[in-house]
Amino acid sequence: MKFVLIRTIINGRQYDLEVTGTKRGCEIGECGACTVLMNGQAVNSCLVLAPQIDNQEILTIEGLADGEKLHPLQESFLDHDAVHCGFCTPGMLMSAKDLLDHTPDPSEHEIRTAISGNLCRCSGYQQIVDAIKEVEGVSREQ
């Protein structure tokens, strides 16, 4: 098998598919703005080559809501004023989903660890942590 390619997922998504929810940040895996779930795990999409997602399950921010119905995490972010400028928000939500899918009732420390790969410049993280802590109605099985 041989390809020539110059795209990672994050490049491919933005320019080929015109799907812009996932944000392009540092492109070196330091900021988490481009976080998506790959087989249920948070990954920096800038560090995954496009052919590596063949046959893998990828969830991006676009797939978090159920149609017009927001995911409980999204509702909670709105309720807690956790969206400040909003650039880190899609990545934060994906990291938070990974956490809640695996840890039903996380402590503040577990929440802060789970989003420690998602840099936020303007919120100070506090309302984001509160939104994840006080999310309601999220399915917490697994």
Add this chain to the structure above:
Amino acid sequence: MKPFEYYSPQSVAEACALLAQLGSGAKILAGGTDVLVELRKSADDVASSIIDITGISSLKGIEESSNTIVIKPLTTHTEILRSALVGTYAPLLKTAVAGIGSPQIRNRGTIGGNIMNAAACADTVPPLIALGARIRLQSSTGDRTVALSEFFTKPYITVAQRGELLVEIRFPKLPSDARSSFMKLGRRNALSISRLSVAAILTRDQSGVLTDARIVPGASLPTWHRVSEAENLLIGHKPTRELFVEAGKKVSDIMISFTGRRWSTEYKEPVIAVLVRRALEECH
């Protein structure tokens, strides 16, 4: 990003054949957390071919035999963190991977990549050397086993030959009477590169006398190795704070004997001694 050729072999044999065929322009891709950063640079020496080994299932997983733990190189830091075997038989390795990067980095980054990248601040290496790890390298012409302590020759340089693929990391289980620790000093509390680190293992007999001591500093020596001069200060004695302080000072002296006095020595000289003392105290 420059164009490159992409290969995804499904077996070790296939990967080794590709390595032999493609030569020096080929680069192995595992977790990608360093390789993709490199690929984005426009430097001339960026790889022209990428051999993505993540599809080789035989290179994944953690196993035990009677008194050995085997970690396959594609095992991610998250998998090591969640492994009960590692938690029981190599707790210092668990501590080390817990402090690597971020959840996203730990979900993708692999122990094999951490070793093969050979950066002086690689956090899995000091614990592995303290544990007495050996690694197996395979190529199209054969395979060999190397002690990890003899694998690195300079920062970013190893004895691995072109065409060799890391296929296994193996170390003896830590005995139940041994105590271990890993200390990392970074600039912040996540997404942090080790400014300095120390892996330590202590074993004592029933009277409290130390029978074994292993100290491996990280991000301080040109290559990692146990500092036997400091270890020998401990063996045969009962542990005291003064003794640990002395061992810390010895590690500091040894570091300077290798690196000379550099711009950062003013900081590293006292602090590596402190970290060694604390790592030993943590084993207490």
Add this chain to the structure above:
Amino acid sequence: MYRGASDGEKKRGVGLACSYRGVSLGAEGADAAETIVSVQTDGSVIVSSGVTDMGQGAQTQMSQIAAEVLGISMDRIQFLNTNTSRVADSGPTVASRGTIMGGSAAKNAAEKVRATLLDVGAEMTGVDLNDLDLEDNYLVSTKTHERMASFSELTAACFNKGRPMIGLGWHNSPPTSWHEEEGHGDAYFTFVYGANAAEVEVDTETGKTDVIDFASVHDVGKAINRGMVVGQMCGGVAMGLGYGLLEEFEIEDAIPKQLNFDGYLIPTSMDVPRIKTIIVENEDPMGPFGAKSVGEPTNELAAPAIVNAIANATGRRIYELPANLERVLLGHKLTRQGKRGSEQKNSIDAMVVDSCKIRGGKA
């Protein structure tokens, strides 16, 4: 002596920093802004302003102010991104002037439309203009509290009568008493006041400093949106914490050394403590509904509060930021000579372990 102080390796200390600072540009120069409120026939409202929102919440506060004046819910409002082809250049997003300038212009614009709407409402209903109000998406009688018409019916009527439902709001800042030649007077027309308290734990053997508790108090005049004010306060503290402890920005031969987030370290969620925020409302007649500033004031106090706390903990004062490992332990910074290890990896002579760019282990 601070109660938490100890003789151990890790010492704790508290630090305080206070400020009063000018709101908007003041005597620095011309200070004016435009906001346009354009009510549509269907009762929806378009707000646009020359004051740019770069994430701080300017669009939200201006929309809220327009909604308040027009007695409508926020969901009727759409805010258009700033474009000087349709709204006047209103100067830069600086000096914490977004709310007091853009918000005042929004209030001014909405009040113009409101006057037209009430005038048409009086014609429609025969009720005296002074007995009408706009409330909860309705035209209401202030005497009987009766709903006379829905906001949409009112806007449709206004359109059909050919009356303009656009308000061009312009706000010019009031003069200051500053006397440039003689060098006296107040340089700003109003001021905000703030105080931050930090508690730190300093590892005196490594220089590692953790901020373990923090309180931030600010007089904002009037909090137009409390959630966003708290966000600004926490974000300001986090940014100030980075400025105080982490964010090194060095320039060598005119080229910055820190070019991405691997070198320019901003605080993560693990570095910022829980912050106690206290909003003080000291309404100011110069601001819309009494609002003043909240952006920059929240950012300026964290670093001084933290270094004061370090001095309290260690007895040694740091005069150069960031107070990183080396400055806290040694009292001065260390400067790397030559390139970092990872950049030299192809040079066989490089025996460099000083600074490793690869994060503790990746790949």
